Amino acid sequence: MSSRETLAEAACELFLERGYDATSVADITQRAGVSRSSFFNYFSSKSDVLWSGLDARIVRATESLIALGSGGDGAAVRAVLREVVADFAPDPLALALRNRSAMGLDEELIRDTGVRQVRLAGAISDAARSTGMDEIRADIIGAAHAAALLSSLRVWAEHGAGFGAPESVLDGALRDIGDLNWT
Amino acid sequence: MSSRETLAEAACELFLERGYDATSVADITQRAGVSRSSFFNYFSSKSDVLWSGLDARIVRATESLIALGSGGDGAAVRAVLREVVADFAPDPLALALRNRSAMGLDEELIRDTGVRQVRLAGAISDAARSTGMDEIRADIIGAAHAAALLSSLRVWAEHGAGFGAPESVLDGALRDIGDLNWT
């Protein structure tokens, strides 16, 4: 098993046992049997253990959105978003979302989901604006789509595999956008 | 002048001169002529200098949204959001939004706006869900409204006072929600 996997596994164990805040990087490396320095060879931060999987998918999605250029319509964007959540299953983030109270992660997850949500929203907003859309409207559309993705992921992770694939949850969420009237 | 104001002023000066990252808390307190310990009597963190104003408004808005109970409709929520940006003018955050590149804040602001956006979105989502709305749909509506607010604030701050009051920018943005069709 690679050092990276060993570290991720040790980290998830400790997060579940003592909670996220009460687990230091030194604790993780000690259980994994490597030096503290090694941790940062594989993860850019403590929270990166949880988020690196989704972050990589968001990076790829951002590149895809840029590649759409000015010809990207809503359907193309939705297709990119579906790929972000496809085959997401065995990921530390899914574990964290399912056990967020046990890990004492409620506050931490709000922070970190916010970062990812606004990052993804920015990429979608850029794609929308490159088609000539107004700046603020593009931000709103970007935020709505990013929220649909993160919220779908959260709901899917909470329900275990009882909801089928995350794509299907996301599909339902994306259908909600486009008619957000709220009188 | 109160210590708090002195500290905020010194911080903003240094952020403009050297950038946010290159300014340590010790630098701020040194220029303000107080001890480093005092800083944390008035601000919970370095970034709190920029965000405490908006954070307090979001806290009040969250309380108002909770007070709406199950009778809150879209118009009531929009009224609460208008109050968040009303009379926002002389605030360190507005300064930071206007000079974010000079302060080297681009990355930092993405992080921090994400936190506030998702926090506000959560409060709106809770209000929507308390009226019986579906969980994911409520999240999307919350994110759209929160994005409208933060985006309006950003656009308004960037344009100086050339756009009139921030409420008017927000009003235009809120009108965009409700019809986010994107074929």
Add this chain to the structure above:
DNA sequence: TGAGTAATTGGATGCGGTCTAACAATACCC
């Protein structure tokens, strides 16, 4: 003036994160 309260301070402590120089292990090439 004196007592009590609030403001302020120094300092120790812990943690996250960066950086560098050195050491070990592995693969590769002649």
Add this chain to the structure above:
DNA sequence: GGGTATTGTTAGACCGCATCCAATTACTCA
């Protein structure tokens, strides 16, 4: 096999943010 480049791993120093506390100063008011 021997030498070499590359990669993985390590110790350790270093810095800044943030928390905590005990002590001290400044202020208020009777």
